[in-house]
Amino acid sequence: MTFSLTSLIVDAADLESESSFWHRLLGGSITRTTTHHFLQLDGFPVIVIQHAPGQVPPQWPGGATQQMHFDLVLLRGSSWRDVGQVAASLSGAAS
Numbered sequence: 001m002t003f004s005l006t007s008l009i010v011d012a013a014d015l016e017s018e019s020s021f022w023h024r025l026l027g028g029s030i031t032r033t034t035t036h037h038f039l040q041l042d043g044f045p046v047i048v049i050q051h052a053p054g055q056v057p058p059q060w061p062g063g064a065t066q067q068m069h070f071d072l073v074l075l076r077g078s079s080w081r082d083v084g085q086v087a088a089s090l091s092g093a094a095s
Contacts, residue, residue: 011052019049
């Protein structure tokens with residue numbers, strides 16, 4: 001199986017504030033839509049700031065809400081069946 005990390009997605013109640021934070025921290029360029037801001041940096045997957053109304057930032061330590069996830073793309077020559085088998089073995093479930 002071969003994957004490619006295509007993007008990192010950050011949930012944000014305040015799209016402009018969150019994308020501004022990441023842009024000031026990392027640099028790069030931002031492309032804006034009404035629901036997503038796309039931060040592009042050389043050598044990084046795209047960082048997508050996604051509007052999530054009502055998103056409450058996690059409390060540290062011990063915060064319970066999701067604020068970030070990443071997307072993988074399965075590259076040509078790999079099968080989703082193989083992914084399912086590996087995922088099942090990692091979680092202890094029978095395949």
